[in-house]
Amino acid sequence: MVNIEKMTTQHLVDVIGLSVAQEQQRFVGTIEEILRCINAQIRPHVILVEDKVVGFFLIDTVYAKKLEIIKIKSLGLCSFFISQLHQGKGYAKQAILALPNYLSEAYPNASHLYLTVNCQNAIAKELYLKGGFEDTNNLYHGGPSGPQHIMVRKLALNSEVKH
Ligand SMILES: CC(C)(COP(=O)(O)OP(=O)(O)OC[C@H]1O[C@@H](n2cnc3c(N)ncnc32)[C@H](O)[C@@H]1OP(=O)(O)O)[C@@H](O)C(=O)NCCC(=O)NCCS
Structure with missing residues (x-):
């Protein structure tokens, strides 16, 4: 079973060992590039299976600054990946599927979760649709690897979270 946790220094050695296939790097970059994005507002998270780190993502708490269409109380999901071997x-x-409940607890004021996914990344787009995201039918043109779909998923307010 998969668990999501905020990344701590304890995870660092495992996280540095994560990688995607070379042809997937245009979608997320290298782990070194991703780790350089971390700051007080862009927070790292790990995906664990039986306490082993298998994946990673960033939560951008100021994502609304990135795009006009994004609602103010939103979070951004960035650099989401599962390491090649897993x-x-x-x-x-x-x-x-676990993310909405986790985020509603960790960021109780957030109403929506946004992400952008490269138009050539059909596998990831399909994954997000299966996870309850909707395509806003708007494109983001700011990425280095071509246009990206902007997708959104509503988050439950903390009082609505089901345990
Ligand atoms: C996209 C990614 C996160 C999927 O991770 P994963 O653990 O392999 O995915 P899962 O095994 O959970 O599969 C989830 C869904 O993805 C799709 N999928 C996964 N691998 C697939 C493949 N080889 N071919 C087609 N669809 C595939 C399927 O829709 C699958 O759903 P299903 O199991 O109901 O068929 C992973 O390929 C990855 O890290 N890619 C590189 C980084 C990236 O592109 N991140 C997204 C940035 S927006």
Whole structure:
């Protein structure tokens, strides 16, 4: 079963060992590039299976600054990936399905979760649709690898979270 946790220094050695296939790097970059994005507002998270780190993502708490269409009380999901050796085992789907409850607890004021996914990344788009995201039918043109779909998923207010 997949667990999501805020990344701590304890995870660092495992996180540095994560990687995606070379042809997937255009979608998320390298782990070194991703780790350089972390700051007080862009927070790292790990995806764990039996206490082993298998994946990673960033939560951008000021994502609304990135795009006009984004609602103010929103979070952004960025750099979401499962490490190459652990792909195809259902971990991404489990993590995406677990994310709304986790985020509603960790960020109780957030109403929506946004992300952008490269138009050539059909596997990831399909994953997000299965995880309850909708395509806003708007494109983001700011990425280095071509246009990206902007997708959104509503988050429950903390009082609505089901345990
Ligand atoms: C996209 C990614 C996160 C999927 O991770 P994963 O753990 O392999 O995915 P899962 O095994 O949980 O599969 C989830 C869904 O993805 C799709 N999928 C996964 N691998 C697939 C493949 N090889 N071919 C087609 N669809 C695939 C399927 O829709 C699958 O759903 P299903 O199990 O109901 O068929 C992973 O490929 C990855 O890290 N890619 C590189 C980074 C990236 O592109 N991140 C997204 C940035 S927006």
